[in-house]
Amino acid sequence: MNQIELWMQTPIPTARAAYPGYDPDAPLPPAPEAGEPVLDITDCHPRIAYAASYLHMGVPGALTRCYVRKGVYERLCRALDLLPEAYSLRIYDSLRPQRVQQALYDDYFARVKAEHPDLSEEQAACLTEEFVARPVLDRLHPSSHQSGGAVDLTLCLEGRELDMGTGFDEFAPIAHADAFEREGLDETVRRNRRLLHHAMRQAGFTHYSAEWWHFDYGDGPWARRTHSAPLYAFCAEGDLR
Numbered sequence: 001m002n003q004i005e006l007w008m009q010t011p012i013p014t015a016r017a018a019y020p021g022y023d024p025d026a027p028l029p030p031a032p033e034a035g036e037p038v039l040d041i042t043d044c045h046p047r048i049a050y051a052a053s054y055l056h057m058g059v060p061g062a063l064t065r066c067y068v069r070k071g072v073y074e075r076l077c078r079a080l081d082l083l084p085e086a087y088s089l090r091i092y093d094s095l096r097p098q099r100v101q102q103a104l105y106d107d108y109f110a111r112v113k114a115e116h117p118d119l120s121e122e123q124a125a126c127l128t129e130e131f132v133a134r135p136v137l138d139r140l141h142p143s144s145h146q147s148g149g150a151v152d153l154t155l156c157l158e159g160r161e162l163d164m165g166t167g168f169d170e171f172a173p174i175a176h177a178d179a180f181e182r183e184g185l186d187e188t189v190r191r192n193r194r195l196l197h198h199a200m201r202q203a204g205f206t207h208y209s210a211e212w213w214h215f216d217y218g219d220g221p222w223a224r225r226t227h228s229a230p231l232y233a234f235c236a237e238g239d240l241r
Contacts, residue, residue: 004083004084004195007194007198007199008191008195009191010198011178011194012177012178012181012193012194012197013178014178014209015209018207018225019206019225019226021227022224023224024221024224028220028223028230029229030140030141030230030233031140031141031142031147031220031230031231031232031233032231032233033139033233035231035232036069036070036071036218036231036232037069037070038067038068038070038095039067039069039070039073040065040066041066041067041068041073041076042065045076045077045080047080047085047087047088047089048080048089048090048091049088049089049091049156050066050090050091051090051091051092052064053092053093053152053168054093054104059100059103059104060099060103061097061099061103062100063095063097063100066091066094067095067235068094068095068149068151069147069148069149069217069218069231071218071231072094072148072149072151072217075203075204075217076151076203078203078204079199079202079205082203083155083195086157086158087157088156088157088159089153089154089155089156090154090155090156091151091152091153092152092154092168092169092213093145093151093168094145094148094152095147095148095235096145096146097146097236098135098137098146101133101135101143101146104132105128105132105133105134105135108131108132109124109128112124112127112128130171130210131210131211132171133145139233140233140234141220141230142219142220142232142233142234143220144216144219144220146234146235147218147219147220147232147234148219148232148235149217149218149219149222149230150215150216150219150221151214151215152168152169152211152213152214153213153215154168154213155192155195155196155199162195163186163188163192164212164213165179165180165185165186165189165193165212166212175210175211175212176210176211176212177193177197177207177208177210177212178209179212196212200215204217205217205222206221206222206225206226218230218231218232219231219232
């Protein structure tokens with residue numbers, strides 16, 4: 001059995017099984033001020049495409065270029081090296097400026113309040129933050145996308161996106177990474193999600209269990225899941241080049 005078929009037959013573990021002892025609220029040491037450079041990888045690799053999803057959705061301040069930390073790019077390349085040439089990655093979103101994170105948070109918070117009018121502000125914020133992180137201005141403790149360490153992406157075969165069962169940013173239980181591990185659900189989607197998941201994990205990323213498309217390296221969530229110190233501080237637009 002080759003590696004691809006093995007990955008397709010290996011279930012995606014639950015977050016608890018994948019990261020023993022993981023505590024999403026565990027305190028972290030501050031990230032170093034001087035970290036790895038932020039790279040514009042929009043046209044750097046023939047098998048990495050940038051969808052600029054938020055730009056096309058009209059999110060205020062969305063970037064036209066794809067920026068990630070150097071270590072993230074190296075691991076994206078590593079994931080592709082593990083896959084046959086016919087496979088490629090399409091990045092929906094990567095580094096987010098503060099104004100983009102704020103716009104996404106405010107939009108989803110408003111949707112939560114509209115759908116659940118009886119929730120308190122605190123309850124609505126808790127539900128919102130399952131899918132959209134609260135914008136953070138703390139330079140040494142940024143949210144994942146504000147650090148340049150998080151990527152939202154999918155896997156393509158011969159240039160076409162594989163069926164993952166939901167679209168990007170579909171905030172529902174079916175978007176959880178292991179949702180299609182349940183019996184009776186689409187086998188093709190299950191195998192596609194497994195392939196993306198295991199290739200990215202093998203390359204050095206951790207995954208966010210509530211979103212099949214979200215992977216981390218070097219940021220706060222990665223640090224908590226790997227019981228490490230974070231590598232990346234807040235990335236301001238002035239750091240982009």
